[in-house]
Amino acid sequence: MSAPSRKRYQQSAKLYQRARRVLAGGVSSQFRAYGYPHPLFYTRGEGPWIWDADGNRYLDFTLSQGPLILGHSPPELLARVAQATAQGQIYAGQHEAELELAERIVQLVPGAELLRFSLSGSEAVHAAIRLARGWTGRPLVAKFEGHYHGWFDNVAWSITTPDAEAAGPLEAPRPVPWSRGVPDEEASRLLILPWNQPQIVENLLRRHGEQLATVICEPIMCNNGCIVPEPGFLVLLRRLCDELGAVLIFDEVITGFRIDLGGAQRYYDVTPDLAVFGKALANGFPISALAGKAEVMEPLARGQVIHAGTMNSGVPSVAAALATLDQLEQGQVHARLFELGRQLMDQLADASRRAGHPLLLQGPGPMFHAGFTPLDRVRHYRDTLQYDTAKYARFVAGMHDHGVRLIGRGIWYLSAAHEPEHIEQAARTAYEVLRAL
Ligand SMILES: Cc1ncc(COP(=O)(O)O)c(C=O)c1O
Structure with missing residues (x-):
């Protein structure tokens, strides 16, 4: 294979300089600040492809951090959004399509008996935690280290830590704030748990049981290493929450509609009390859902726990969600995503071994994680600290220069628009880039 041409970024560089004068750090989300070689500007997306302001084309495995499960700009979905929006945008009142969407989710997701829609995953997580506290009358939120639940104060803890020492002992992890400005007091309302460590988790939860409002987790630890739960682990969380009278929340912002139309809860056959959905639900249009058992959602229904939002369940987002669910169902997309992911x-494992820089690949397939590590399996957050992130950053930069766009943290996303030829192209490029590393 001849070496693919390197990309050039002059136009984006100019726009970035301009952006830094009016947008803090030149971006609208901290995650975009980590773009290579600096935050880039994009002009167009179509299927598995995205174009930047310099006209460079990339095979896209970031999919806008996950939402684009049908790929960029699926024409049928865009037509339905345009048609619905031509009638009206938002009403500060209910509309029938929103009701249809809620009925559809209730049908698909095992634990969804009642719902509320919001705009972002962070907001829906916030509503879930407030509801869990309101329902139990207890203060304590148990969260796993390395799991990401959005950027709000009560969960912006123990997402990344400088090192294992800052994170404290594995048997009693310490809450580590993600950001300056997060109030210290939040730490006293948090219990930090290690993923896939049943005995430690059981001990910690039992010790704090009377104060425990909720256990929240990503049912697959997508945001750090894409670490699946070990057999029995989610069942243990379910059993302990039942025993201790706490609310089990699955944050399905990534797993929802991506690994199964019924989410990770159907995939693993463990039903939480509450679950949060976002990202893939509307293929990138802003909508999220809090869905749960009627009994636990009751304080919202009665107005005892407040959830609100001027922009909630807008017409374009609801139309996009209905179109996404139709296409996911009709196209039998999930079997294909698992197959392409596998x-x-x-192919990446093979290419990286041949190039002399073996990647460890973990995850179910529709999304997975790639990284350089001395370990042969990554089981929990502490293991992820052994990833060679500097080397992976060089790999991501090389892939980018040769037309494959990846997320720096190591997670790869697949869409219905990817074909076997795109998989082969990515693996071939990875081989060339790694050989030159
Ligand atoms: C598991 C999980 N929960 C919550 C969020 C927050 O969602 P949003 O960025 O839509 O606020 C994210 C975002 O990446 C996520 O991955």
Whole structure:
């Protein structure tokens, strides 16, 4: 294979300089600040492809951090959004399509008996935690280290830590704030748990049981290493929450509609009390959902726990969600995403071994994680600290220069728009880039 041409970024560089004068750090989300070689500007997306302001084309495995499960700009979905929006945008009142969407989710998701829609995953998580506290009358939120639940104060803890020492002992992890400005007092309302460590989790939860409002987790630890729960682990969380009278929340912002139409809860056959959905639900249009058992959602229904939002369940987002669910169902997309994901993981493993820089690949397939590590399996957050992130950053930069766009943290996303030829192209490029590393 001849070496693919390097990309050039002059136009984006100019726009970035301009942006820094009016947008803090030149971006609208901290995660975008980490773009290579600096935050880039994009002009167009179509299927698995995205174009930047310099006209460079990339095969896209970031999919806007996950939402674009049908790929960029699916024409049928855009037509339905345009048609619905031509009638009206938002009403500060209910509309029938929103009701249809709620009925559809209730049908698909095992634990969804009642719902509320919001705009972002962070907001829906916030509503879930307030509801869990309101329902139990207890203060304590148990969260796993390395799990990401959005950027709000009560969960912006123990997402990343400088090192294992800052994180405290594995048997009693310490809350580590993600940001300056997060109030210290939040730490006293948090219990930090290690993922896939049943005995430690059981001990910690039992010790704090009387204060425990909720256990929240990503049912697959997508945001750090894409670490699946070990057999029995989610069942243990379910059993302990039942025993201790706490609310089990699955944050399905990534897993929801991506690994199964019924989410991770259907995939693993463990039903939480509450679950939060976002990202893939509307293929990138802003909508999220809090869905749960009627009994636990009751304080919202009665107005005892408040959830609100001027922009909630806007017409374009609801139309996009209905179109996404239709296409996911009709196209039997999930079996294909698992198959393509498996092929890509196998081919990347092979290419990286041949190039002398083996990647560890983990995850179910529709999303997975790639990284350089001395370990042969990554089981929990402490293990992820052994990833060679500097080397992976060089790999991501090389892939980018050769037309494959990846997320720096190591997670890869697949869409219905990816074809086997795109998988082969990515693996071939990875081989060339790694050989030159
Ligand atoms: C598991 C999980 N929960 C919550 C969020 C926050 O969602 P949003 O960025 O829409 O606020 C994210 C975002 O990446 C996520 O991955």
